[in-house]
Amino acid sequence: MAGSKLSGHDVARIEELLLDDVSADRSVAELAGACGLSAGQFSRAFRRTLGTSPHQWLLEQRIARAKCLLRGKQSISEVAFECGFADQSHLTRVFLRKVGMTPGEWRRAKYSDA
Numbered sequence: 001m002a003g004s005k006l007s008g009h010d011v012a013r014i015e016e017l018l019l020d021d022v023s024a025d026r027s028v029a030e031l032a033g034a035c036g037l038s039a040g041q042f043s044r045a046f047r048r049t050l051g052t053s054p055h056q057w058l059l060e061q062r063i064a065r066a067k068c069l070l071r072g073k074q075s076i077s078e079v080a081f082e083c084g085f086a087d088q089s090h091l092t093r094v095f096l097r098k099v100g101m102t103p104g105e106w107r108r109a110k111y112s113d114a
Contacts, residue, residue, distance in 0.1 A: 005049040010035045014046070018058050022065075022084030028054060063098050066091060070107045079103065 006014070013034055017026055031054060032042030046054050062083045069079040080091035095103045 004041075004045050006035065006045045011049060014054075018054075019061060022062065022082070059094055059098065063095060066095065066103060067106070070103055071111065076103050076107075 014031055017024075017031060017034060028039045028043060031046075032039045035042055035045075037045065043053065046057070050057055052060070062085065066079050066083045066085075069082060070076070074082070076091065077088040080086075080088045083091065085091040085094065092102050095101075095106070099106060101109065
């Protein structure tokens with residue numbers, strides 16, 4: 001198993017599990033089981049395949065979705081809920097850490113001319 005990566009089929013299955021129901025709190029053990037691997041094997045293979053941990057990958061996907069939703073008229077708290085964050089504060093903390101500005105600042109910077 002040393003040096004192994006996830007197959008394209010496994011990546012698609014994991015993406016489906018993580019993104020189809022953003023409110024579901026999937027454990028590494030559950031994701032690993034879907035691929036027929038132990039949690040440790042899965043975590044190493046995931047990192048080799050996608051270059052990051054499952055948790056960080058999921059946060060990046062949620063931030064990308066939040067950016068799309070922030071283009072609309074939804075409130076930031078509605079965007080947070082729809083993207084699977086606990087609340088607006090959680091979205092703001094993660095967004096600030098990943099993007100370098102808050103969702104409100106990002107929205108204003110991107111769409112202030114519109």
